[in-house]
Amino acid sequence: MILQGRNALWIYWSCLCVLIVSLICARSVNAATPQRLRVSDNGRYLVTDKGEPFFYLGDTAWELFHRLNREEAELYLSDRAKKGFTVIQAVVLAELDGLHTPNAYGHVPLLNDDPTRPAVKEGPDNDYWDHVDWIVQRAEELGLFIGMLPTWGDKWNKKWGVGPEIFTPENARIYGRWLGRRYRDRAIIWILGGDRNPENDRHLAIVRALAAGLAEGDGGAHLMTYHPMGGSNSATWFHKDSWLAFNMFQSGHSAFNLPNYKTTLALRDLMPIKPVLDGEPRYEDHPVNWKQGKDWFDDWDVRQAAYWSMLSGACGHTYGNHNIWQMYEPPRKPISFARTPWKEALHHPGSAQMGLMRAILTQRPWYRLVPDQSLIQGNELEGADHRRCARSIDDVFVLVYLPTGGSLRVHWETASREEVQIWWFDPRTGRIHDGGRKRPGESLALRAPGSGRGQDWLLILDKVSAGLTPPHVAR
Structure with a gap:
């Protein structure tokens, strides 16, 4: 024994x-060997190397590498991972004097502002790039991709901001090659541009040289896109460039109810077909049109932009908080009237609600959605009340976003003789309201559980015969 x-x-x-x-x-x-991303075969969305649809849910943390130490970066990244984000957009050569004001450990990225001379020292954890490495690796461990901007746009088209302009087509390619080689084995999406538009042939040459250098350095391992100025989109200059894997636009912060769905639809119709997303919509806690006063974007504005674009055929969406992109906290000087310390702003409701959006949309094959306004009967509403509708390509389910609730009539022709299950999803809380079953006939007359600003709802219509699992979201 x-x-x-x-x-x-x-x-x-x-x-x-x-x-x-x-x-x-x-x-x-x-x-x-971290996960890789590629464009789907139909050109509409992103997929992993395992062939699984990838929901791009981004957050703008432009100053992440520049202003946060490792403990702070851990706090930020862990919060975003828990809330369901999948991409963190951050800048290597940062906007807020990123060339000359040292990072949290006293290091700058370049020697003498020369992109061909990264300030790399011998030994572990003792230069600017070691800190970037740590953040990239930690993000990867948490299941996050870094949407890495090699530089903010003021370094090649100053226009405004700190600058200085340091890039030429020649050194941009060398810098890109070095950067691509350093991060070729990490979970990266390259985002060129940096809130600037090319205005001449030299600017175009710099951007294209940087893209070429990145591809040489990483062997083409990572997707690339372009982040333009507010009201602009990457397709204007680069849609037919082979390096541009998907289109990004910036609907921006200039007004309430900016109809970003129009840009999503327009870019979705371009040939060749490429995925599209709003990479910088109205930020939570941002003064409308940069004017200090009573008008600030809140979580309703955030949700409105997100659902509008997603139901117009976007491959994902980016959230932003005005305090977090700049990592504002006293005594730092606030940019454009930032008013909330970033650690407090982490808990603004909009970010968690973006996680709820991803959770509910991925309950169904969201990547098979086709925008279809024809299902909404009657005169379409404009401005804040504008509803967006999409159906699955196989006509199994329909989604309608009502930013101010209220009533509508839906005519779903292919389901006119079938029983339909009605669900109302509350995008503020994640709660599901069972609206019962109906046989549509000519149309469905429906009323959301609430109405008015802040009372937005997502209507989910399922064919009962399809046997879909009832939607549910862990909160």
């Missing part, structure tokens, strides 16, 4: 050791 017990104990420990070694090896392999 003793021998048998010892043998059993030996077998147990042997198996446990094998398991531990296997887990360590698996972790090492995963660390060395």
Whole structure:
């Protein structure tokens, strides 16, 4: 019995050791080979290297590398990962004097403002790039991609801001090659531009040289896009460039109810087909049109922009908070009237509600949605009340976003003789309201559970015969 017990104990420990070694090896392999992204075969959305649809839910943390130390970066990244974000958009050569004002550890990125001379020192954890490495790796461990901007736009088209302009087509390619090589094995999406539009041939040459250098450095491992100024989009200059994997636009912060769905629809119709998303919509807690006063964008504005664009065929969406992109906290000088310390702003409701949006949309094959306003009967509403409608390509389910609730009539021709299950999703709380079942006939007359500003609702219509799982969101 003793021998048998010892043998059993030996077998147990042997198996446990094998398991531990296997887990360590698996972790090492995963660390060395992070997930890759590519464009879907139909050109409408992004997929992982496993072929799984990838929901791009971004957050703008432009000053992440420049202003936060590692403890702060951990706080920020962990919060965004828990809320369901998948991409963090951050800038290597940052906007707020990123060339000359040191990072949290006293380091600057370049020697003498020369893009061909990154300030890399011997040894671990003692330069600017070591800190960027740490953040990129930590994000990857949390399941996040870094949407990495190699530089803010003022370094090649100052126009406004700090600058200085340091890029030429020649050094942009060298810098891109170095950067691409350094991060070729990390979970990265390259985002060129940096809130600037090219205004001449030299600017175009710089951007294209940077793209070429990145591709040479990473061997084409990562997707690329372009972040333009407010009211602009990447397709204007680069749609037919092979390096531009998907289009990004910035609907911006200049007014309430900016109809970003119009840009989404327009870019979706371009040939060749490429995915599209709003990479900088109205930020939560941002003064409308940059004017200090009573008008500030809130979480309703955030939700309105997000659902409008998603139901118009976007491959994802980016959230932003005015305090977080700049990592504002006293005694730092607030940019454009920032008023909330960033650690407090982490808890503004809009960010969690973006996670709820991703959760509800991924309850159904969102990537198979087709914009279809024809399902809404009657005169279409404009401005704040504008509803957006999309149906699945196989006509199994329909989604309608009502930014101010109220009533509507839906004529779903392919379901006119079938029973339809009605659900109302509250995008503020994630609660699901069961609206019962109806047989549409000519149309469905429906009324949301509430109406008015701040009372937005997502209507979900399912064909009962399809046997879809009732929507549910863990809150």
